[in-house]
Amino acid sequence: MYEKTFESTKLAAPGGASPQNWTQMIFVTPWDAFFCVNLWEWARIFRDGTKVAYGYPSGGYAPFPRVGGYTAFYSNGRVYGAYEIDQLPNPNESLNPDWAIDYGKAPSSLVGAFIDDLNHRYLHQPNANSVRVYDLATGAVLGTITHNAGEYFKSLNWVQHGQVAGICSVSGKVKIMDYLFGLNVLESGRIDPHRVAAYDSAFNVLVSIGMDNKTRVYCREAWPYALSNPVFDPPQVYGLKANAVKVRLTGQEGEPCPGWWVHWELTDTGGGVLGSLDKYVSKTDRDGYAWNLYYGPDDGAVGNCKIRVSVVLN
């Protein structure tokens, strides 16, 4: 689970006489805000939940994310850009003049797609476990990224050069993938289940609008989920010697949690406290490991003693 840094009190609620759920949320770089769409409304939504509606969808244009943090619109096989000022479709210029994308590969509000017209790539999800990369000029399949999320990404969002973030709305799974160089998953994370979400490439955070219409902001640091038992490395423990001991702090997806303070203590299991620890706190490293040294008893005593570790979350 990624660390949640903000939850709004303002509600980014869909408007209209019979409000319809948000279907798309796309980060727009020149706005530094999100373009949100439902059946009746085009709106600009800010991170704190402020919503400004300014238009109505029309003309069968299906919005989806474009390289650089912009909106693209799919309509009848063609993909169009949007005007910067208002993100309204610009039907004068097609981003895929050479290859008409058929409806089977078109983006929808449930199965997200992504277009990178700078590097001539189009990303489509053939199933819930992979993303297929197409050449925008010819329609040829260039490769497949297998992510095994088990759920379609509702949106494929631009992260940075060559990277997209797939976000699942039901499970909240997030996969950050390389579609240009390696065709692999670079990072796995998770946010809370939500209605729509987008990757905010200005600050590298994830922003979602929940079922309760609150906006939530998650930074890309894993919130601790599990702390392993302390493990001696090497496993054999000697008296009169510093024995290295490590513990690992990980997130829900098994990803490491760096930079957290781990508290160590020796506890009595009936035979008294044997030996001593080098430190009482140590910080987790890049891989989520915190290290310590255990000195065995120097009087030749034999018995059991327990090392307890803990992390204070807040």
Added chain:
Amino acid sequence: MSLWLLKTVAPCMSYADNGACYQHTPPLWGPDGLIYNGSLVTCPRHYKQTTQSVSHFFFAPGAGPKGEDYLRAIVSFKTTYWPGWDVQRIDFDAESGQQVGQDWVGIWGQAWTGKATLGSYNAIYACMNSSTVINQVSSATVEPISGGWSVNPYNWNPKSIYFMAVVNRQDNLLAAVSSWTLDCWRNIGTTPERFAQMRLPNTLGYMAYESRNYCWIITKDGVILKADYQVPRWEMISRVNKPEVTATDFLITFDTRRKRVVVFRVRPDAEDGACRHQLEFYYPMVSPAQLTKPVPVTSLRANQRIILVAHLIGEAGEGVTPYTVNGKMALPVEGRLITPFSGTELNGRVCFQYQAPDQACEETLQLDVTVEES
């Protein structure tokens, strides 16, 4: 850029007062005389007129007797007097927005002519309701001028029918709307070519000509856009001030002498039947409407530098700049605000940095911005 409200003239016009109201709908015949639309004078209503529709609104340069600039509206009324309806041209002084004249103009300009607006050579142009032609029309009656300029887009390729058009005869350009789309044409004097289209965010309310490059559009719900119809591209999006004030229709025009936007907000009558239409004068300039709350976008951990982001935006969510937003920590302060103030970026964004202390704490960042009224 957005729109700075210069002034509002409300109400900008009034209905003829009947001088009395009746407890019950007055009879068509009898001592109270011939009364059509008796509901207009049933208590608490006591006016002889109400608005059926405002069909035209445009800037008429030099239309006054001494060459004054007028803003003109053609309004059709429902009335209590014969024959139950009336069409009048209402002239407003372009400088003050005060009503300076009212004239009966006959129904034909209102019935046969679509939405009229200013175009090239200070002339007024309009699409026709009765045909596909775009004509030069009289500023006084909005009826076509015989022998005046005209084109018929139905003979062009593709065949087109428009509700409203901005005519630029100097550059042979035409920007026209049917409902959702602004079509841009060039070479309209020779071989017309539709070179671009732009999609509106909502159905058209009204359009106005600014110059050989720019036109203004207001949608049915009061969103105002400025377009460069030569490039073409959208230049600006904003919204009328106080969009929550009830309106049944919006019309827009651009005062090409004073370089400002004028919006005619058609409003439902007051409870006693009084007219509540208003004129709003805007200058194309930044105008903040709200400041969003600061949102932390980095990990909230002890001893960390935390970045918080907020936006200063206008009525349509457009960023406004240049403004300075001041930050202040609410007492008691445990950490330190590194950025006491921050200037808005083009998208209205301001960033603040906060240094968290070594221990857990709860802090409040308050933001404020000073906007000087003119």
